[in-house]
Amino acid sequence: MGLYRCGQCDKEVELTMSDPIRCPFCGFKILFKTRQKVVKRVKAR
């Protein structure tokens, strides 16, 4: 499961494991994974 953004219509798409990789609104097959709203810890090195 994850949040994606459609490469054509720019709508937010939520997909589960069983869903085909396809935008349900426009049928476009290229989706971009969006950044999750969690705090990311990084070492400054």
Add this chain to the structure above:
Amino acid sequence: MEIDVLSSDDRSLRFILKDGNPSLANALRRVMTSEVPVLAIEDVEFIENSSSLYDEVLAHRLGLIPIKTDLSVLNFRDECKCESGCPSCQVEFTLKKKGPAIVYSDDLKSTSKTMKPLPGIPLVKLGKKQAIELKATAVLGTAKEHAKWQPAVVGYKYYPRITISERCTRCGDCVEACPRKILVVKKDKLTVTDEKECILCRACMDACGEEAITVEGDDKTFIYEVESTGGLEPIEIATRSCDILMGKAQELASRL
């Protein structure tokens, strides 16, 4: 041992060390560059980063910003009495900015009044709809572990001893050859204006047909140049390095 300060300001220091020896001179240089502690950002928490740089790249850039350090109030984090971070072992910063803008080191807001990052260092350019929000933690460290904790660049040279013999014909070939322009023929005599400026390149020796001029480095006298990154005053770096070197010598003596 004697020390003569040639010039000193808030970013650089030049001094002469007399009656030393090469091994001590190099030990002092190495302690100044890699054993004197200074603040640097170590941990970064990203709340938002939609800039063109990856979190890791931005964190690395943050780590390299020099931070004005007050060593009298700070401990190393792993030697501090506290469990996990307190004002006497770490300094926290917050950064929050929305594009379009350029993010500078000035945008880091410090929890300390005195310990702030050096201003005017660009970090990343934000476009429209891009934003950064993060929390950074700076801790003391030494450059033995990572170069971001290096407080200064230090170099030294042997004190140049220039001797001009009786064979000199005042031909002026050495005056032409000297890249630092420290040789002049004045009143029918070849003189050195400022031997401290000599870089021991020996171009004058090669140019002289009479072998009348010799340049040698004095391995008991050294000219140091300390250039601070801005975190600590160069004078403090030099004095701290002496304390650290002394501490090491005492530890060796006590363990023998």
